[in-house]
Amino acid sequence: MTLDLLVPLIFIFALAIFLGVELISRVPSILHTPLMSGSNAISGITIVGALVAAGEGHNMISTILGTAAIVFAMINVVGGYLVTNRMLEMFKKKEDVK
Amino acid sequence: MKFIAEIFYLIAALLFVVGLKKMSKPETARQGNALSAFGMLIAIVATLVHYHILDWTYIVIGMLIGTIIGAVLARIVKMTEMPQMVALLNGYGGLASLLVGYAEYNKQYEQVINPDVIHTIDLYTSITIILTILVGAITFSGSVIAWAKLKEVMTGKPILFKGQQFVNAAILFAAVGGGVLFSIDPVNNYLLFLFLIAIGLTLGITSVIPIGGADMPVVISLLNSYSGIAACLAGFVIQNNALIITGSLVGASGIILTKIMCKAMNRSLANVLFSGFGSVIASSTGKSEHGEVSPVNVEDAYALLEAAGSVCIVPGYGLAVAQAQHACRELAELLEKNGTEVRFAIHPVAGRMPGHMNVLLAEANVSYDHLYEMDAVNPIIETVDVSLVVGANDVVNPAAREDKTSPIYGMPIINVDHSKAVIVMKRSMATGFAGIENPLFYKDNTRMLFGDAKHVLQGLVAEFKKN
Numbered sequence: 254m255t256l257d258l259l260v261p262l263i264f265i266f267a268l269a270i271f272l273g274v275e276l277i278s279r280v281p282s283i284l285h286t287p288l289m290s291g292s293n294a295i296s297g298i299t300i301v302g303a304l305v306a307a308g309e310g311h312n313m314i315s316t317i318l319g320t321a322a323i324v325f326a327m328i329n330v331v332g333g334y335l336v337t338n339r340m341l342e343m344f345k346k347k348e349d350v351k
Numbered sequence: 352m353k354f355i356a357e358i359f360y361l362i363a364a365l366l367f368v369v370g371l372k373k374m375s376k377p378e379t380a381r382q383g384n385a386l387s388a389f390g391m392l393i394a395i396v397a398t399l400v401h402y403h404i405l406d407w408t409y410i411v412i413g414m415l416i417g418t419i420i421g422a423v424l425a426r427i428v429k430m431t432e433m434p435q436m437v438a439l440l441n442g443y444g445g446l447a448s449l450l451v452g453y454a455e456y457n458k459q460y461e462q463v464i465n466p467d468v469i470h471t472i473d474l475y476t477s478i479t480i481i482l483t484i485l486v487g488a489i490t491f492s493g494s495v496i497a498w499a500k501l502k503e504v505m506t507g508k509p510i511l512f513k514g515q516q517f518v519n520a521a522i523l524f525a526a527v528g529g530g531v532l533f534s535i536d537p538v539n540n541y542l543l544f545l546f547l548i549a550i551g552l553t554l555g556i557t558s559v560i561p562i563g564g565a566d567m568p569v570v571i572s573l574l575n576s577y578s579g580i581a582a583c584l585a586g587f588v589i590q591n592n593a594l595i596i597t598g599s600l601v602g603a604s605g606i607i608l609t610k611i612m613c614k615a616m617n618r619s620l621a622n623v624l625f626s627g628f629g630s631v632i633a634s635s636t637g638k639s640e641h642g643e644v645s646p647v648n649v650e651d652a653y654a655l656l657e658a659a660g661s662v663c664i665v666p667g668y669g670l671a672v673a674q675a676q677h678a679c680r681e682l683a684e685l686l687e688k689n690g691t692e693v694r695f696a697i698h699p700v701a702g703r704m705p706g707h708m709n710v711l712l713a714e715a716n717v718s719y720d721h722l723y724e725m726d727a728v729n730p731i732i733e734t735v736d737v738s739l740v741v742g743a744n745d746v747v748n749p750a751a752r753e754d755k756t757s758p759i760y761g762m763p764i765i766n767v768d769h770s771k772a773v774i775v776m777k778r779s780m781a782t783g784f785a786g787i788e789n790p791l792f793y794k795d796n797t798r799m800l801f802g803d804a805k806h807v808l809q810g811l812v813a814e815f816k817k818n
Contacts, residue, residue, distance in 0.1 A: 259475065262587060262595060269596045272368065273603025279375040282699050283722055285608060285706030288374050289575055290437050291384050295367050296578045296601040298391070298594055299447045301360075301398045302585045306454035307413060308404035312461045315454040320409040322450035325443040327417020328424065333440050334388040335425035340433070341381040343713040346720055 287340045294333025300326035359397035360593035366390030367597055371604075377719050394593055430714045431671050434704040438498040438571055441578045445490025448581035449548070452483035455588050456537070456544060463538050476588065477537035481530045481547060483584040488551025489558070490577040496559040497570050501703060507564025516625070519557050526550045562623065568704045569612045569623045576605020608705050615699035617751075617762035642793035644780070649807060652774050652800050653814035659736035659772075661692040663728060665765055666712065668702050669742020669778075670804055676715035678808035679741060683717065685815040694735075695721050696728040696765050698746035725765050738767035740775045740791075742804050748789045759787055773797045776804050 280288050303326050307319030367390045373383025404410065428436045455476075462470040499505040529547045533540050562570055583598025613620050647655075656662060670679060683693045695717060701708040709722055732738070740747050750757040751764045767773050768791050775797060791797055800807055 258590070262590065262592075265592055266583065266595050266599050269599035270603045273371075273600040274607060276368065276371045276375075276600070277604040277607045279372075281375065282611070282706055282724055283697070283709040283719060284374060284377060284380055285611075286433060286437075286704055286710045287380060287384070287706070288371075288604070289572070289608060289705060290433070290440070291374060291387060292371070292601045292604045293437055293440050293444065293575055293578065295371075295387060295391070295597055296441075296444045296575075296582045297447070298394060298597040299444060299451055299582045299585055300391075301394055301591060301593055302451035302455075302589050303413075303447055304395065304398045304404070304410060305402050305589060306451055306458070307409050308399075308402060308406060309458070312458070315458045315461070316406065316409055318450045318454035318457060320413040322447045322454065323410060323413030324417040324420075325450070326447035327414050328421040329440050329444040329447060330391055331418045331421030332424045332436075332443075333421075334384060334391070335422055336428060336433075336436060336440075337384045338381065338388075339425060340430070340710050340713070341377075341384055343710070343716075344377045344380065344719050345713070345716070346377075346718050 284344075287337050287344075290333055290340070291337040294330055294337060297326045297330035297333060300330055353401065356397045356401035357592065359393055359401075360591070363390040363394035363397070363593055364596045366393065367600060371600065430710055432502075433707060433710060434567065434571060434702075435498050435501045437704065438494045438501060438574065441571070441574045442491045442494030442498065444578035445487045445494060445574075445581050447487075448578070448585045449484055449487030449491060449551075451585045452480050452487060452588055453548070456480045456484075460538070460541060472537045474534060477534040479584060479587040480537070481533050481544075483581060483588055484544070484548055485526055485530065485551040485554075486577055486584055487581040488548055489555040490574055490581050492552040492555030493559045493570070493577070494555075494574050496556055497567055497574060500559075500564055501567055507567075509563045510560040515557075515561060519554075522550060522554050522557060526554060558624070561625075566616075566623050568700055568702075568707075569609055569616070569620070571704050572605055572608035572612055573620075574605070576602050576609060579603070579605055611699065612705055615763060617759070644792050644799050645797065647774070647798040647800055649800070649810040649814060652798065652807075653811055653818075655737055655772060655774060655798070656686060656691070656739070656811065657689065657815070657818070659686075659691055661694070661735050661737075662686055663694045663696050663732065663735045663738045663767070663770060665696045665698070665738060665740045665743050665747055665767055666701065666708055667698075667741065667743025667746060668708075669744075671702065671708075671711050671742070673742060673804035675741065675805035675808050676711055676717075678805050678812060680712070680715045680717050681812050682808055682815070683721070685812060689815070693721060694723050694728060696723050696725065696738075696767075698725050698743070698765055701743065701746060725763060729766050732766050732769045733771075735770035736772065738770040738773045740767060740773065740777075741808070742776065744777075744789055745787060747791055748787060749791055749794075750787065750789065754790070757787060767791070768794055768796070771796065774800050776800045776802070776807055778803060 303322035370383040370387030373379040579601025586594025747767045751759045751762040
């Protein structure tokens, strides 16, 4: 790993942090709970790392660790998105409320 | 072929960004969530297609198990239990990142000890791996403790002992020192690596146990941020842009929510994390100037509400505990039918996590355009005829404004005492979650309506229907 490769990663990191701050500041407090469970689901992106680890087949220990990581990341992803959807479904305006 | 995978990761990241953007309005939030989920699907498929996946068995099994557990959890969870659920999911995210870091280290280690290949673990890899492990471990064990406190499996009170700061400092020192040692020589330190996982887990536990149940909204927000940072660090380990971008988005979101929560409680983050709120309260009793309380019965309260042109309902967690959301919505509907303007005023820390009360009211079919933030209500509160406080206490305590000796002095509150009349629905004269005396109850324009929130609300509903 050379510095040349690291710099672009840090570039991306800094810009993403800035973007995150801008995006989240605009969310009203009424939606903070679904926002939190939704962004939580997004952090399940670790699933990508887990899939690589489990699928490379380098050795048994790494495969087992990767598989366990898949299970937990998947709970995080599926549970997070579904529960967020369940909450947002309930947010209705007057005319929509029966 | 990595190039094509990268393009798909970029598309996924853009979908997450657009999804989060759409989260800023209730009308588009659901669509935003769906877009974000679609982005995740793209990221997963891109990974499966373009990396050298040799063995599909474990992947399929792992994904199936995770999906089933996640779907069941999401379906059965009650809305009042949402804070625990989010804490738990956070923890799993952290654990997954930890496992990814561990798997990567193990892979590298096996290559080093394999005599057929020449391989070394460079400084960059060892530093990012150890950071991922530590943050992932703290996120996991911290979230489990937060979950246990919210679920009331363990005491919600701060757990404090002598020399706690010293013990925490020592553990932190061990984590940093051990991390440095490992980074310098990752090849000969497999045991140290395992020890550092244990240290991270311990640190998560010891840093959350001294924080009281009332401060859990802050802790959950912070842990949310950690889970993002853990994913981001895992991205640095495997040099994957998707993880770095997404992880930092979530990390930033958690930090902002933490800041908002701290501001709503008028406390610094350091104060929440290190002081143990309960112990602060116990030391400062404050003056208790008792006046007369004016209790009213349901009929009198009905008369007040019936004559009111505008009513502001201030719900607290007590409303959710009494399962009175539906009765509350019914009363609001009847008031509207009676020509009264009804607003729900929601304090940022009402409930057990940021925005929790809004979800609970939405579940009870309260239209979201009736929900007002504290800052929107306070400027017009003087024009409100009756403020109806249901199961809230500290967030309407005028001591936060008037009494400099009060532990909550300076905390922004909903100024219900400025409205023309206040009806406080309360089980008894006991103090609230934070254990602070509330002078609101003794004000001239305050009427106390004692009883279980659900019964009392149903009583009011019955009165309206009768007349």
